[in-house]
Amino acid sequence: MPLELAEASLLLTFFNALTEGSTYALIAVGYTMVYGIVKLINFAHGEVYMVGAVTAWWLFVTPQVPLLAALLLAMAVCAALGLALDRVAYRPLRRSTRLAALITAIGMSLVLQTTVQLTFGAKFEAFPETTRARVLVDGCPARERPDPAARAVVTLGLGSQPPVAQPAGPTPDGWVPVAWTVDARTSEPGGPTPGGPPGEGAADAPTSAVLWVEAAHVRRLQGTPPALNADVLAGAGGERLKLPLKDVLIWVAAAGMMLGLHLLVQRTKVGRAMRACALDQTTAALMGVSVDRVIAYTFMIGSAMAAVAGVLYSLKVGGNISFRMGYYPGVIAFAAAVLGGIGNLKGALLGGMLLGFTKAFCATYLSSDYDFAACFSVMIGVIIFRPYGLLGRPGATRA
Amino acid sequence: MSAPASPPAPLAPAPGPAARRPAWLLPALGWGGALLALLLVGGVGSPFLVSIALSIMLHAIFALGLNVVVGYTGLLDLGYASFIAIGAFVVSLGLVLTHQPPRDLPALPVRQLVLTQAQRELAPRAGVPLVVRERPDLRYDVVAGAEAVLDALARDVRALDAEHVRGLTFPVGQATARGSLPFAFPGGLFVLLALAGAAGAAAGVLRGFPTLRLTGDYYAIVTLGFAEIVWLVTLNEDWLTGGAFGIKLSERFRPRMFGDALYDDTWQFYGVVLAALAAAVVASWRLERSRVGRAWAAIRADETAARSSGIDVDRYKLLAFAVSGAIGAVGGGLFALKVGTIVATKFDIWLSIVVVCCLVLGGMGTLRGAVAGAALLIGLGEVLRLLSDTTSLGSWALPAEARFLVYGLVLVVVMRFRPQGLLAGRGGGGLDAGGLDALLAAPSRLFTLAGAPPAGPADAPAASAGPTDAPEAGAPSATGLEGGP
Incomplete structure (x- = not known):
């Protein structure tokens, strides 16, 4: 059906919002799980997202690994990275204060960013495509x-x-x-x-x-599969609007992974251990739960999901892969986790979506200079007025 | 390098009970030595050393300001760069917007300028054609007559490079025409710095109001959010701040002192910065020893207990935010004069984190820690930068960004092995605030028993370093915000 420009723009914004929201939700899951259990803002989580995208890009372009394999490998690399972060930086500070842990996390964030900058370079890259959007x-x-x-x-x-x-x-x-x-x-x-x-x-x-x-x-x-790069979208001439496939891919992946994670947390033994640790680590340890192992799993799962977010989002956006790409999504995703109620998986999804919509609609209809500022404002408002989040209750945290 | 980085505070171990030295001796030696070293560098140091010393002193001022909030009240501020930015922009806008041209110039719009051949040759070097042709609405309209303008340009070529012309989008001339305050008179800088300090204090209070109830992680993240918003505003509102091009403080705008325009290589500027640092140290010291400082310490130890023993927690916290913001803004004003071109991008999150890093390295809550941390970290950073500029070992050149790697490692390693900082951990003695030691030593309630790994010797330094004067309840916010376990 032919579309007016305004309608097309609204729909596009909507799609963007869903995509951004899915990305934030995928990242926020990592924050919320770690925070729920360790009470640590893993400030370096945004860098894990960045490392995921950079790794997949490198695998895809240089050894020309197929896209799906590159994604899986990036997930594995990030899971290992999350594990290493926990081992090297956070675990030694378990009994220290949360301020010390937060400062360590900031330090790790700097270390990861600079390491990538020194090895990968201060450049912007994109996944090569085999199709141009409009020819x-x-x-x-x-x-x-x-x-x-x-x-x-x-x-x-x-x-x-x-x-x-x-x-x-x-x-x-x-x-x-x-x-x-x-x-x-x-x-x-x-x-x-x-x-x-x-x-x-x-x-x-x-x-x-x-x-x-x-x-x-x-x-x-070796380019991204043509199916992903199908012609998009409406021009001023009332062209046809088609679903942008990459966006759909992100939505599906996010929904699938969130569902999988939900099942993992609710139905499996590891999930039960996670919930137990989030509630009360002492008791969980007394019941025979290996708290350190649970925390390690948490870091690995969260990091792998951040990698997925990083790869898919960069597939869609193009030209955003750089050592800096993790900072804003990381902070916004943390805001999303807080917004939804930290420690709450559904909250991460909800918060991510809300912030995705805030950002996309602010960028389209208010000011693209201030889209992140809008997100930060939401974050500040939530932390000040409802620090337990939308789905959380005062005095309750759970994973 | 070695002189400014020499520790301003004693690195020697605490005098044992057997030592007969009076308690004030070591701190006095340390601070005196630091002062002497700075004076020495200012007097006979090479320009490079002077520049490093300036950098160190400015960062020390920032660290001292941050210390008021982070060290004394125990709240981690991740948005300190916004105060620095506010100070820098207040000072530079104050200088630029109120600049008055020499009065004897006839008011002739530059558009009607007729250039002689010689002038025409001079003009491109000074960027005049750009001004005249592309942006006739900019300042030289008002500034004036042909001869005078070009004379001014000849004196002030570096004032007018293309970047400046592109960047400065507000019509300076109009402000001048309105005849507002010129701050270029000899004491004008101090008036401006006072204004900057007031603005910083106001910003601190404004930001402090909504965040009074926050502690711990949430306070840190909210300050980060505010700083990002301030950063985005300074970056995007280029009618005010020059946006990505910034504001350039060329010679005409510089305040004068003892006959010289205040550039960063003049002894006058060095003196001003040194005096500001000394003032910050003394002010912090007096505050810390006062009733206010004790109130802050009580709040840091346990906010609820402080409140219930009659301390007006909100008022003292707001006071801390104001003092911290004011010191940061004054430092930011001096920073503006040092860097010359004030661009919003300089005041991003990484500046905040570098300042936190200085403080963490030296020791949160201690004055000597703040100063020594800045000296070590900035000195190290400058050395790395120097290496990156001058050496390329084969194909391997050290990029300037390497220092951020060092900064990150400093944060991680210090928190891991000496969370109280290099120079903290000794109660009493001179300018010593006791530090966050107690805070950092108090094991978080959440992990007291649970996470205890079988082999935890690494936790020992953190757990055992606390002095006895602060209660264990100092762990930030295990209650309240997150709803506690």
Whole structure:
């Protein structure tokens, strides 16, 4: 159905809000579980999210591990990282004050961030795509072109980057510059030089032959699955609105993981131990629960979920992978955990969603400069007026 | 490097009971030595040493200000950078907005400027064409006649580089035309610093009101949230703060003192900063020894107990926030003069954390800890920065960010092995506040029995370092906010 611009923008904002909310919820779970049991604001949790995204990106781009495997490996790396954080930094301070633990957590956050900055570099990266969102051929979306060649471009993929200006026309080697945006990494030296936006350049390129060439070339590149990068969304011209698949993926993943976690906490033995530790560690220890092990599990689970959030969110956003990416989501997710009622899994979901909506709608309708400020305001308000959160009761914490 | 980093406080162990030295000797030696070292650096140090010493002194002022809240009342403030920012912006805006041009200039809009050949050559260097062509609405409209402007430019080329022109979006000329206060007169800086201090105190109280009931983690996170909001405002409201380009304090705006414009390489500025540091130390010391300081200590030990023994907890906490904010803002004003270009990005969360780091390293709650922590940490950071600038060992160059790695490790390692800080842990003796030792030593009730790992020797330093004067109840907020176990 054709959409008015305002409607499309509302829907898009809604989708964004759901996506941001899911991401925050996935991160907030880590905060809320750790806080519920150890009473520690794991300030470094945002960095775990960052490490997850960076790891998956590196695996995906450099050894060209398939996306799903990269995600799983990143989860494993982050779980190990969470475990290490607990072992190295937090466990020795179990009997110290919470202030000391918080300062340690801040220190670990700095250490992780700087380590990533020193190894990964101070740059911004994105998962390469095998499809560009909108390819215009002769001014018409390539997907709707009658000629199969143009459609193949969309299916098999063109560029990882937003269009960059390039001189139109093939180079002596027979490459069309358009393709260059994709394979800057894989193409042999001596190929066409990278340059500015083809935007229109794609339209000028002689379609069939040359586009086939680049499509074939692109096939060698490891990019995100084409299905994830389907054409999106409405322009001013009343184009059709489709569900953005990456967003859907994030929603499904978040819902699935939250459900799984809920079942884990409610139905399994480990979950019961976790709940016991959250209630009363002394008694739990007396009943034979290995508190340290439970805490280790908690860190691992929370960190793995943060990794999922990091990878999926970066898949969607693009160009956000950097050593700094963890700070704001981390703090906002902590706010989400508090908002929902710290120690409460459903609260993390609710709080994450509320803050996701706050941020997305503030960015669209009020000011994109102050979207984070809106989240922080909500956080401050909640902590001051309802520190036990929306779903919590005064005087009760549970996981 | 070695001179400013030399410990301003005695590192020697506490004199045993057998020692006959009077109790004030060591602290006096320490503080005297520190003062001497700073004077020495200021007098004969190389520009590099002077710059490091300035950095150290400024951070020491910040750490002292933060210490009032973190050390004395036991609340972790993660948003201290906002006070520094407030001070920096009050001072720089005060200097820039109220700047008066020399009175004898005819009021001729620059748009009508006719340049001679020589002037035309001079102008691009000074950025004039940018001003004239692109932003005729900016300040040189009002400032005035052709000859005078270019003369001024010739004197003040560094005032007008392109960055400045792009960044400064408020029309200085208009403010000038309104004839407001110029602060460039000799004592003007102190008036401005006082204003900055007042603004910082007001901000501290404003932020303090809603957070009076908070303790522990939640207080820390809320201060962080406030600081982020302040940061976003200073970054985005570029009509006021210059946004990402900032405000540049060029020579015309600098206050004058004994004939020189106050730049960071002048002895006058060094003296002002040193005096400010001394004032902060003395003020903290007097406060800590006063009724107020004892009230703060009581609040830190146990807020409920303090309240029930008749201490007006809210008032004393607000006072602590005000004092802390004022010291931070005054330091921030001096910081503005040192860095020259005041950009919002300088006052982000990491500045807050570096200050916390100084304090943690030296010892929370102690004056010597705050100063020595700043000396060690900033000195170390500057050395690392120097290494990163000058050395590249083969392909391996040390990036400037490496110092943040060090800062992070300092936080972790100090908390792990010496949570009371390097220079704390000894009750009594000179400028010693007792520190957070008791606080940090009191095992959190939650983990008293439960989490006890079979092998816990590592916990010993934390558990055993407490002096006897503070009750165990000092653990921050095991009750209340989170609803307690």
